[in-house]
Amino acid sequence: MRRKLLIAIPYFWLLVLFLVPFLIVLKISLSDTAIARPPYTPTLDLSLGWAGVKDFFSQLDMENFTFLTEDALYWKAYLSSLEIALVATLATLIVGFPIAYGMAKAPSEWRPTLMMLIILPFWTSFLIRIYAWIGILSNEGYLNQILLWSGIIDEPLKIINTTMAVYIGIVYTYLPFMILPIYATLEKLDESLLEAAEDLGCSRLSAFWLVTLPLAKPGIIAGCFLVFIPAIGEFVIPSLLGGSQTLMIGKVLWEEFFSNRDWPVASAVAVILLLILVIPIILFQRNEQKNREEG
Amino acid sequence: MRRFTWFNATALTFGFAFLYLPMLILITYSFNESRLVTVWAGFSTKWYGVLLHDKAFLSAAWITLKVAVMSSTFAAILGTMAAYALVRGGRFRGRTLFSGMIYAPLVMPDVITGLSLLLLFIAIGMDRGVTTIVLAHTTFSMCFVSVVVSSRLATFDQSLEEAALDLGCTPFDAFRSVTLPIIAPAVISGWLLAFTLSLDDLVISSFTTGPSSTTLPIKIYSAVRLGVSPEINALSSIMILIVTVGVIAASLVSKRSIALQKADEQKALQQ
Amino acid sequence: MNDNNGNTDFAPWEDPAEKPLIEFRNVTKRFGDFTAIDDLSINIYDKEFYALLGPSGCGKTTLMRMLAGFETPTEGQILLDGQDMAAVPPNKRPTNMMFQSYALFPHLSVAENIAFGLKRSDMPKSEIAGRVDEMLRLTRLEQFGKRKPHQISGGQRQRVALARSLAKAPKLLLLDEPLGALDKKLRQDTQFELMDIQEKTGTTFVIVTHDQEEAMTVASRIAVMDAGRIIQVATPDRLYENPNSVYVADFIGEINLIEGKAEPLGDKLTEIHWAEGEAPIIGTAPADLAKGTACHFAIRPEKVAISSERPETHANAVQGQVHDIAYLGNISTYHVKLKNGQIIKAQAANNRRLSRRNFTWEDPVWLSWTDTAGVILTQ
Numbered sequence: 015m016r017r018k019l020l021i022a023i024p025y026f027w028l029l030v031l032f033l034v035p036f037l038i039v040l041k042i043s044l045s046d047t048a049i050a051r052p053p054y055t056p057t058l059d060l061s062l063g064w065a066g067v068k069d070f071f072s073q074l075d076m077e078n079f080t081f082l083t084e085d086a087l088y089w090k091a092y093l094s095s096l097e098i099a100l101v102a103t104l105a106t107l108i109v110g111f112p113i114a115y116g117m118a119k120a121p122s123e124w125r126p127t128l129m130m131l132i133i134l135p136f137w138t139s140f141l142i143r144i145y146a147w148i149g150i151l152s153n154e155g156y157l158n159q160i161l162l163w164s165g166i167i168d169e170p171l172k173i174i175n176t177t178m179a180v181y182i183g184i185v186y187t188y189l190p191f192m193i194l195p196i197y198a199t200l201e202k203l204d205e206s207l208l209e210a211a212e213d214l215g216c217s218r219l220s221a222f223w224l225v226t227l228p229l230a231k232p233g234i235i236a237g238c239f240l241v242f243i244p245a246i247g248e249f250v251i252p253s254l255l256g257g258s259q260t261l262m263i264g265k266v267l268w269e270e271f272f273s274n275r276d277w278p279v280a281s282a283v284a285v286i287l288l289l290i291l292v293i294p295i296i297l298f299q300r301n302e303q304k305n306r307e308e309g
Numbered sequence: 310m311r312r313f314t315w316f317n318a319t320a321l322t323f324g325f326a327f328l329y330l331p332m333l334i335l336i337t338y339s340f341n342e343s344r345l346v347t348v349w350a351g352f353s354t355k356w357y358g359v360l361l362h363d364k365a366f367l368s369a370a371w372i373t374l375k376v377a378v379m380s381s382t383f384a385a386i387l388g389t390m391a392a393y394a395l396v397r398g399g400r401f402r403g404r405t406l407f408s409g410m411i412y413a414p415l416v417m418p419d420v421i422t423g424l425s426l427l428l429l430f431i432a433i434g435m436d437r438g439v440t441t442i443v444l445a446h447t448t449f450s451m452c453f454v455s456v457v458v459s460s461r462l463a464t465f466d467q468s469l470e471e472a473a474l475d476l477g478c479t480p481f482d483a484f485r486s487v488t489l490p491i492i493a494p495a496v497i498s499g500w501l502l503a504f505t506l507s508l509d510d511l512v513i514s515s516f517t518t519g520p521s522s523t524t525l526p527i528k529i530y531s532a533v534r535l536g537v538s539p540e541i542n543a544l545s546s547i548m549i550l551i552v553t554v555g556v557i558a559a560s561l562v563s564k565r566s567i568a569l570q571k572a573d574e575q576k577a578l579q580q
Numbered sequence: 581m582n583d584n585n586g587n588t589d590f591a592p593w594e595d596p597a598e599k600p601l602i603e604f605r606n607v608t609k610r611f612g613d614f615t616a617i618d619d620l621s622i623n624i625y626d627k628e629f630y631a632l633l634g635p636s637g638c639g640k641t642t643l644m645r646m647l648a649g650f651e652t653p654t655e656g657q658i659l660l661d662g663q664d665m666a667a668v669p670p671n672k673r674p675t676n677m678m679f680q681s682y683a684l685f686p687h688l689s690v691a692e693n694i695a696f697g698l699k700r701s702d703m704p705k706s707e708i709a710g711r712v713d714e715m716l717r718l719t720r721l722e723q724f725g726k727r728k729p730h731q732i733s734g735g736q737r738q739r740v741a742l743a744r745s746l747a748k749a750p751k752l753l754l755l756d757e758p759l760g761a762l763d764k765k766l767r768q769d770t771q772f773e774l775m776d777i778q779e780k781t782g783t784t785f786v787i788v789t790h791d792q793e794e795a796m797t798v799a800s801r802i803a804v805m806d807a808g809r810i811i812q813v814a815t816p817d818r819l820y821e822n823p824n825s826v827y828v829a830d831f832i833g834e835i836n837l838i839e840g841k842a843e844p845l846g847d848k849l850t851e852i853h854w855a856e857g858e859a860p861i862i863g864t865a866p867a868d869l870a871k872g873t874a875c876h877f878a879i880r881p882e883k884v885a886i887s888s889e890r891p892e893t894h895a896n897a898v899q900g901q902v903h904d905i906a907y908l909g910n911i912s913t914y915h916v917k918l919k920n921g922q923i924i925k926a927q928a929a930n931n932r933r934l935s936r937r938n939f940t941w942e943d944p945v946w947l948s949w950t951d952t953a954g955v956i957l958t959q
Contacts, residue, residue, distance in 0.1 A: 024391035028410040035425030112320035146331035210683035214697030247418020
């Protein structure tokens, strides 16, 4: 009895506050915009009985989805979200790998401290960490001040409100998600494998290519997904650092909802975004499962 | 025999500089005299004073704290129950859907979670305010708690529970007197995680908030959109300081308890 | 010199004209304050199966890692074929190593593991596959070439590691506790396999082990090490019968040690006074000792005879009481307590299947041995 209750309470909670909201989004994405409250039709009127249900379903259509394909803004936003997420993921990998590698090579008594230093920023507010970069990257920001003062440039670089700033923001905030899984695989790496490679004629560099990298692959893949998946739907970074130029789908959804108050279109945007996310999520799950089976 | 080279040292130095310099600059400029944040005009703590007298910020901070304490406590309870159901619940109908609903929110973009919850609250005609934010935060952070707790539950020896049952406990007694004390550290870290996630959340709060319940991130976001300001610098510095002290204290406490346990084991061996 | 060694065919260390393959010249290795290897000099000859034997932490692994090139000596020189190896990195040395953990690359198949070193040598690509097949045949792994290391048994992994390190036909193969991870039965089979392969390939093997039985079985010579120094280098039989110190005598096999003071009788015969009221033990010393020199008389249990009556023929006889009996099947070991409380072990073969046991607990017995059965040790 108690066991049933133990399962039933969280189950019920998630059904009502996670699954049902989704079904509502799905339903609204098939509805029409209306100048009313709530601003869409049809609404389910159960007082009419079975006829009301039938009437309700007959009014749902794919109109909003057709609209999304017709207006270039939306598919450009999806594509540019994917592109930004992809480039930012690669950049995070390039920045994160040497750090994870250095941590794994560091003396073992340092490692807990280094781990804590990587995790600490994760606990501090995401918003504040993005905010810190506004002061650095803006036209009269600290970066431009230093570069102008040292004579490297004559005119301030325009970084804030460009895609570049979004890349910097994503790399900065998601770096721990890249470092931790890579560090976990490198830390487990048996040093005698590298000695064996050297003993069999490898230079240190080729031992790195032939042994370290292939064995770190599961961690690299996991880290890339952990950055790529949330980056696609990112809202705060493009809205604070990217300015009006940067097109990302999370921002489009926000504006569709809050500025245009077009709930059906916003819902349709959300449904498509989810469909896009399903692919990398399934690939990520497979990678994790494979690692668990082999490890 | 690990070779820590110059390359490794350089990577770590640059990496940590990249992670920490922005925050250090932020803290430094919170002590700037001038309102123009990019020009240094001498040391001053006046922005902290301004902040402490800003009623809107203080009330937003109070609301945020209330929301975080409530939602993380609910999330810890529900998340632990969910983890227990997943790891120890055996087979039950709808288990796949259940585990799907636990893992999906972890990868769900905030904009979608926020939008869908708002549409639910509107559909059932619920007034938006602190309650809706707490419901929303509890929902997504209970999933994080359940992941943390279930990884602890999965590694813990089930024969301990069986021993308790064998010695006459009811299943509930066994859970309370054996399982719970052992998974307590995971539940506490889950609670802390839920607490920070709630403190930090902007997007979901923005969707589910009502007119009288502005949280601190919403307040910061609307201020920041207008550009850098010294009050926000001061506020950020305070928040960074609190988190840093908290994390370091937590790690020292856990280090100390491990050291104490080791010392006890040593003593026991010597006797 | 070669009195005990029946097999005189292979003993390059006895030939002054023979050049050693490896020479350690006064090698010292320090890690910070800790001296792992202390002013050590040894010679290892071509085609030898040389064992480094000692307890953990004695420096044997450091010695091997210096040969492979993973550590460099703090002082002294290591020569291979007369060439100083100091400046040669591990990947340029004509040596290969079989690691204690095997260090098989988990992402590569068995055949790819074996080919790994070949691909990095100047062997033409067309010949690599043939060489890999040859190594798979040598180690009886033909069916397993395509498997990954985690899909084969521990014994098979050990053979893959061996095949991989032999594939490049190194001048010198280093084996770091190669059989440590195998169970006892498999270990014994593999020891003979190793000797077989060493003979077939004619490679010089240097093996590091803490298992004296293993060293005795496989090695042509054994170097017994302690605290960074070599205590004795000798063939297994000489090491067993003529240990040069209490340390070696105690480390290799079982032995009874009796402490006493020497009194020479001339012609190397020596009396050892070991207890009040007991007749002195008569033994043979390696050299004439000064009167009163503190020494140990060391005798193997199987060289001590046990009887109920005092035997007339043996030079030495002591009386005691049976304290304990360990029945091991083929032999029985009797622990006999002497009057002064010392326990002496004596072994007797159980060559009859059904017989009344000769002695039982508390029986008074005589232990006896000849004057050449034991050795007198002063170190």
